[in-house]
Amino acid sequence: MIVRDFNKLKDTDRSVSDARWNSVRMLLADDGMGFSFHITTLEAGSEHTFHYKHHFESVYCMSGKGSITDLATGETHEIKPGVMYALNLHDKHTLRAEEELVMACCFNPPVTGKEVHREDGSYAPVEELTD
Amino acid sequence: MIVRDFNKLKDTDRSVSDARWNSVRMLLADDGMGFSFHITTLEAGSEHTFHYKHHFESVYCMSGKGSITDLATGETHEIKPGVMYALNLHDKHTLRAEEELVMACCFNPPVTGKEVHREDGSYAPVEELTD
Numbered sequence: 344m345i346v347r348d349f350n351k352l353k354d355t356d357r358s359v360s361d362a363r364w365n366s367v368r369m370l371l372a373d374d375g376m377g378f379s380f381h382i383t384t385l386e387a388g389s390e391h392t393f394h395y396k397h398h399f400e401s402v403y404c405m406s407g408k409g410s411i412t413d414l415a416t417g418e419t420h421e422i423k424p425g426v427m428y429a430l431n432l433h434d435k436h437t438l439r440a441e442e443e444l445v446m447a448c449c450f451n452p453p454v455t456g457k458e459v460h461r462e463d464g465s466y467a468p469v470e471e472l473t474d
Numbered sequence: 475m476i477v478r479d480f481n482k483l484k485d486t487d488r489s490v491s492d493a494r495w496n497s498v499r500m501l502l503a504d505d506g507m508g509f510s511f512h513i514t515t516l517e518a519g520s521e522h523t524f525h526y527k528h529h530f531e532s533v534y535c536m537s538g539k540g541s542i543t544d545l546a547t548g549e550t551h552e553i554k555p556g557v558m559y560a561l562n563l564h565d566k567h568t569l570r571a572e573e574e575l576v577m578a579c580c581f582n583p584p585v586t587g588k589e590v591h592r593e594d595g596s597y598a599p600v601e602e603l604t605d
Contacts, residue, residue, distance in 0.1 A: 344544045344565040349534075349556035369534065369558045376530045376560055377582040378509045399507045403480075403500065403578055405536055413475045425480035427500045429507055434475040447534055447578045451508040 345374060349382050361460065363389035372453035379453035385409070385440040393460065394435035397468035399451045401429040407444035412437045435464065476505060480513050492591065494520035503584035510584035516540070516571040524591065525566035528599035530582045532560040538575035543568045566595065 347369055352358060357368045363386040370380040383402075385391065392414070409422040414435040420428065422444065430436065438444075458466040478500055483489060488499045494517040501511040514533075516522065523545070540553040545566040551559065553575065561567065569575075589597040 344542075344547075344549075344567065345558075345560040345562050346542075346551045347558050347560075349558070370532055370560055374560060375562055376532060376580075378532075378580055380532050380534065380558065380560075380580060382534075401501055401507060401509075401511050403511065403513075405578075411475075411477075418475075420475075420477045427476075427478050427480070427511065429476040429478075429501055429505060429511075431476050431506055436475065447536075449507075449509055449511060449580045451582075 345370070357456075359456075362391075364391060366448070368454070368456055370453070372455040374453075377451070377453065379450045381448045381450070381454070383446045383448050385438065385444040385446070387440055387443045390437060390439045392435070392437045392464050394433070394464035395430060395450075396433050396463075396465040397452075398454070398466060399430060399433070401427060401449045403427040403447045405445045405447055407440060408442040409438065409440045409444050411439075476501070488587075490587075493522075495522060497579075499585070499587055501584070503586040505584075508582070508584065510581045512579045512581070512585070514577045514579050516569065516575040516577070518571055518574045521568060521570045523566070523568045523595050525564070525595035526561060526581075527564050527594075527596040528583075529585070529597060530561060530564070532558060532580045534558040534578045536576045536578055538571060539573040540569065540571045540575050542570075 352367050359366050366381045366383040404422050404426045412419045483498050490497050497512045497514040535553050535557045541550050543550045
């Protein structure tokens, strides 16, 4: 059994930050669960465009307020506590945080922790990652 | 893109209850994500022994207070907001809710929604489920 505490991990190298977001990696590929699990915080007033071409991701809003736009359809959905979105079609999307958003995120395949967002908003597939 | 709201699903058949717990299935196997995602609420004062022999599960505490005992080692861990446990060894465990616990749970392989807890605390593997 693995037991980890977000409030301890957030001050370690399992906490990764980029432009106006932070992600604490509670579970990564090497934990062997077949998915990774992250607590991701997006700064109030920030906007993010992501496109996970090689991953499925679900995102559950625990606190905050914002919106998500599906860039294929143009449809926008409100994000508030209790709302989940799942990128079952690898949907390119723009996420906006009106207030700070705290989200529980699952990735399949699991993130290794070595990915960086590429210019197109994606993470590389596992086979393209190098040590 | 799938968008679902816990506060709407909790009054539908995606909300499943058993002895002193409730689980709202935000994502199930037929959503095609490769994992399922549930918001599970355990009543204050309740105790639960589970043994997912055929699934990996991670459980992140969003609110409440309790403890988990790994029945193989006898070790007990405090459960409070921010703490996650992951049953990477299909660990048989007892979960106690001192206060109502609200947990974000991921299962791999994904739960189909047709499982019931068997006497041994497990869910059947997918191949044993029948329509």
